[in-house]
Every structure is written in structure tokens, then in C-alpha cells.
Amino acid sequence: MARRGASRAPKCPSASTMASTQIRYAYQQLFVAADLARRRLPLIRARADAAGPTLWLTACAHGDEVGGIAVIHEVFRRLRKQPLARGALCAFPMMNPFGFELGTRHLPLGNEDLNRAFPGLADGSLSQRIAYRVFETIKASAPDLVLDLHNDWLHSIPYTLVDPPLPGQRAIYERTLRIASHLGLLVVSERANDEEARIWQSTLSGALMAQGIPALTVELGAARIIDEAAVQHGVAMVFNALHRLGMIAPLAKTFVHPSLETFGQKLLHYQDRPFAMTSGIVRFHVRAGERVQVNQLLARTYNAFGKVLERLRATDDGIVLGHADTSVALPGVPLLAFAIPDLPELPTPAPPGPKDLREDPASPGEVPSA
Numbered sequence: 001m002a003r004r005g006a007s008r009a010p011k012c013p014s015a016s017t018m019a020s021t022q023i024r025y026a027y028q029q030l031f032v033a034a035d036l037a038r039r040r041l042p043l044i045r046a047r048a049d050a051a052g053p054t055l056w057l058t059a060c061a062h063g064d065e066v067g068g069i070a071v072i073h074e075v076f077r078r079l080r081k082q083p084l085a086r087g088a089l090c091a092f093p094m095m096n097p098f099g100f101e102l103g104t105r106h107l108p109l110g111n112e113d114l115n116r117a118f119p120g121l122a123d124g125s126l127s128q129r130i131a132y133r134v135f136e137t138i139k140a141s142a143p144d145l146v147l148d149l150h151n152d153w154l155h156s157i158p159y160t161l162v163d164p165p166l167p168g169q170r171a172i173y174e175r176t177l178r179i180a181s182h183l184g185l186l187v188v189s190e191r192a193n194d195e196e197a198r199i200w201q202s203t204l205s206g207a208l209m210a211q212g213i214p215a216l217t218v219e220l221g222a223a224r225i226i227d228e229a230a231v232q233h234g235v236a237m238v239f240n241a242l243h244r245l246g247m248i249a250p251l252a253k254t255f256v257h258p259s260l261e262t263f264g265q266k267l268l269h270y271q272d273r274p275f276a277m278t279s280g281i282v283r284f285h286v287r288a289g290e291r292v293q294v295n296q297l298l299a300r301t302y303n304a305f306g307k308v309l310e311r312l313r314a315t316d317d318g319i320v321l322g323h324a325d326t327s328v329a330l331p332g333v334p335l336l337a338f339a340i341p342d343l344p345e346l347p348t349p350a351p352p353g354p355k356d357l358r359e360d361p362a363s364p365g366e367v368p369s370a
């Protein structure tokens, strides 16, 4: 049985203790394996001379979602030329090294989903122990924002995903929505009843939100293989965040993904319907990023002789976030995902300029109430 590693855990320093601009590479030790290999979580920290906000980036909670790792590499590489003006940027680039090695979403031991194990347990299962180390380290730094980087279907566009609020968490939800509106990507909110919302609280972003820490899940295009265009979008999104937090010199131009031209500052909700009702071979008629109208043909399913079994049509106007990585249709299995604009406007982003998001005032009517 693997024994637990040493408890000394390098913490992302609070901004007030920073002495100079530097990037450091460290580890969180997890355990020593049977072959005496040390299993560790890599941790990167950049700090400016001047005190300021703390931003965290996390990636690869799902072992096959590798694009966020490259985003983190590129962000820190760019910081060598464009250093932080103030504050700290910290990152866990590979939270699930076990899944990464096998190219699987879950941890192979026990088939656990790390992003359903937060806030974790110090002496729990492997996923709970990793979650605990990650969560406690992030929380101890009292961050201003946490961006958890994920990847979606191979054919998908990037978007930010805001966890649904539980009763009593409306304020942090609305604060996080305001932050999301400045990142240059579509802002998509899960719609869930209270029971479903509790499930989302076992994600890293949901568990942080429950602690009053603004946190967003960011879906950055294809999983399994690094999509260089998606990496560029992710890096630009992170620099939008650094800019908005006042942690870097003003950007010459803030990043806006082309998908925002479709629905602008609408708050969208996530939808993965209609499901196929048949078992068959699916051929898609829409692409990721395409705007669709209610009743538009989305896909057809066929049997082995080529007979059409089913036509899937859009249930709402929206934008296609992506479609499945497979052409195997099964009853009740999602084949497409959409962002549906039936929620109120998000706040209009303020003009570029250093601004601490912690001080973003909430004005009446600025954020949706539904």
C-alpha cells in the first residue's frame, strides 16, 4: 500500500510576501509508489516585486484534457518577456498525472473523477487526497480568481462555464459572472435544480465558489491532443484576466473570440439536447461555432442499410458548442451541445485598464437575477 508523502506543501505565496519578480518550479508530494517512485504534483509560481492580486491556473484534472497544460506553459513563457507588474500567478499544470499517462479522463486507480472529488479529504481516496492538496494550497493563498482549464470534444469552440449557485451563494455567482464577462469567451451557465447544483460543488470551481472564491471552468476546444489555435485562445484569455486584475501592463488589444460576435454579452445556458432516440450511425449537419435556429436540422441517424432512422432538430435558437467525437448514436446519449441565449444581458465590459476585480462594484440590474 502506498504511504502518504511528506506533509510539507509549498504554498503559493501571498502577494504581500513577494520580494522580486521570479518564476519557480516546485512539487506537491503525494506518495511514494511500490517501485519507490515519488508521485508528485508539479506547481509553478510567478511573483512580482509589488504586492497585488493572486491568480491561479489549473489544468489536466481530467487526464485526457491536455490543452490547458500547454496554455500554462505558454503563459509562463510569455511572462519572461512581459513580467507581472504586481501580484502572483500560480499554476497546477497537471493535477491528474495518473490519468494523463494513460490518456484517460479518470484516475485509473478506482476509476475516480478528480473533478468530482473537491474539496477533497486529507486521508481519503487517491482522488480526494489530490483534490485536498490542490484545494488547500489554492485556498491558503486567498486568490482573487481561479481558472480551471479543461478541454471538450474534438469539434468544439472555447467557452467559460459558470457553476450554478446554491441558495445563499447568489453574490459570489454574480461576482463570478462579472469576471467571466471580461475574458473574451462565451459565458455559459449551467442550469440546474438545487440537487444538481450540489453535484457541481464537488468540482474544483464549484468547491471554490462555495468558499467565496471566484472560480471558472474554461473549456478550451479539443481534448486528447493539443490544438494550437485553442492554446492561443487560452493564453489570450488568461492575459485578459491578468490585465483586468491589473497584474500586467495594459494590453494593446484585449482578446475577443469570434463566437462573441454571435451573441455578444448575453449570458447563455448550456444544453445538450436533443438526444438521439435511436441506435444508429450519425452524420452531423452543423459545426462547432455555427449559429442554429429552432427546428434546424442538426443531424441524421441511419441504420446499416442507409435508411434514415431519425432527424435531430434544434429545440432552440443557439450556438453549437460542439458535437460528439463519435458517429455512434445511442438512445439518450448526448451528441451535440449548445449555448442558448435566453438569459439576460451580462454587464458590458469596462474599457481596458488596470482594475482589481475585487473592487468591481455590483450595480443594480448589472447581473442576471434568474
Ligand SMILES: [Zn+2]
Pocket (backbone or CB within 6 Å): 061, 062, 065, 150, 151
Ligand atoms: Zn474536463
